[in-house]
Amino acid sequence: MTREPKVAVLAAGLFTRATAKTAIGVMRYAPYPVVAVIDPDHAGSAASERVGVGKGIPVVADVADAARLGADTVLIGTAAAGGRIPDSYRPFLADALRSGLEVWNGLHERVLEDPALREAAAAGNGRVRELREPPRELPIGGHRTPRPGATVVLTVGTDAAVGKMTASLEIAAALRRLGRTAAFVATGQTGIAIAGKGISVDAVVADFVAGATEEMVCEAAEGADWVIVEGQGALTHPGFSGVTMGLLHGAAPHLMVLCDDAARRVMKGYDREGLPVRDLRECVGIYELAASWRRPPGHPVAPVVAIAMNTGLLPDDAAARAAIAGAEQATGLPAADPIRDGTAGAERLARALIGARA
């Protein structure tokens, strides 16, 4: 990014912890100022009251109010499976584009495919940054290896949307605090909005998921001894397992961190099907086994060495402590919640990684 943007996050009608994953990630980690959240249903409140993060960021009713606070960019801050732009967002996006603001979109649907939005953009000279637009030229995976000496870590999950991006960012920061060079590799729209670069691997033509990941990993390994790759989906997710598999084989990690939402019992989006989340120990086995398939038989296993717990939806601290202790007991691995436990939590995970490579 050439200038520092001032971002308003659009989450109209959907500004909740369950639905505003992108908004929360950006408010927590973006290196640029977030000046407002746009949600007329809660205008006048504070973002932190609604979702627990975004201290000092006001919720406003519309784009004009956000612009008055200095916003020059509107980021779509929510996502739904399928990746369509919610119809309720279109008037806000039209306002933004007509007023010359830039729109950042991380959904599969492209903003300028909507004729009304194309017209608004033309009228107001508003630009669009498609966070999920992949590069045009991508390689097939399996033919490059990162710089020797670099350690590649992939966060994997018991489900989609359990906190893999958060764990990745916190682990990279913890490794840096512990004196290591660490790069975060963004593989999804929120990570890209935060890091300013990356490839949304779920939006890549399927043949190139592994190749896109491998390319990012090799590039990151040139500049850092630790490459922390943001995971996507889950191998146990009926819709997204292909993305997860391509990412796993493309990253070809040395080590993995398994991420879990301690409150999740049923796979996200599969309540009707009643598909249970598999237990931690089984998931450790699944990822270690699947990672081995792209290697020759007998190649050393890429182990899961720590569990990143997301305890944000548990009722209280005691329940969280019990969940983290339970995870450690079930897997025999160190576990921590890098948000609830703060820097000490992420450092516990980072030390497990460092110890595994010592």
Place this chain on the structure above:
Amino acid sequence: MTREPKVAVLAAGLFTRATAKTAIGVMRYAPYPVVAVIDPDHAGSAASERVGVGKGIPVVADVADAARLGADTVLIGTAAAGGRIPDSYRPFLADALRSGLEVWNGLHERVLEDPALREAAAAGNGRVRELREPPRELPIGGHRTPRPGATVVLTVGTDAAVGKMTASLEIAAALRRLGRTAAFVATGQTGIAIAGKGISVDAVVADFVAGATEEMVCEAAEGADWVIVEGQGALTHPGFSGVTMGLLHGAAPHLMVLCDDAARRVMKGYDREGLPVRDLRECVGIYELAASWRRPPGHPVAPVVAIAMNTGLLPDDAAARAAIAGAEQATGLPAADPIRDGTAGAERLARALIGARA
């Protein structure tokens, strides 16, 4: 397809068994006439001399010669990993488009993205059918199930390009000969060129591979008791495993047939890396396990019930017999080469499927 095309297959310089997979598949199975193969290096010979199939189909030097034989369509008949149009093909494609012929392209790269080809098409009114162009609207997988009573069969492989499409087509035909209704679901460019419909799942945006597959399977199950889904890639393939995984979870098969090239020792394209093909028994376990991950724990396993052997590159019949017997011994499953063994071979595989559902 509204009219019956007369197809010339373009394989200039690449008309060998190893490289002309699409040409061979189309010559063997297409329901429309293939009138010529275009390859100036071997003009004057017969297709069957070069690749063992295509009886009576001449190899010609250029598009004009193919047109004299009645061709109104030129199909790109070879494929390389990465999916670029070979530069050596561009003059032939320009000729075809400038002469008003239709071009069928199954590569990732789109024909009309080349300005010279776009110009030729405009000049000659030549049309392009992009076999790999996915539908614009696709669902997320995991939310639909096929008609109860339909049996979904997926062909899976020890590697890419081992004969999964061929096995699928032969098994579907054998099931029909045995009195069953059977549909073939095309998931790759050659299958689509043969069947006249389908979705090239490796060209779909990665998030939608499972959903695209599921949609095709559910549609096919409305009209047939047996749905035979063409597999892609391999879970042990470092580049394409994500596609394979999405297809596996999207198809959600009841039964699987494992396909193997008996002459293949190293994964295709990974000679430099020396990545060995895993043995049959291990691959059976890998696919059965991975298939189970999108199901609740305790759900009945979708078993691999037969092995489709491709013995075409073995030196002789004795070697083929030994390989097939070896596969049966290693896995305890019936094995056959549906090409070498003819209709009896495919029927052996089909009977294994019928027996598993009895």
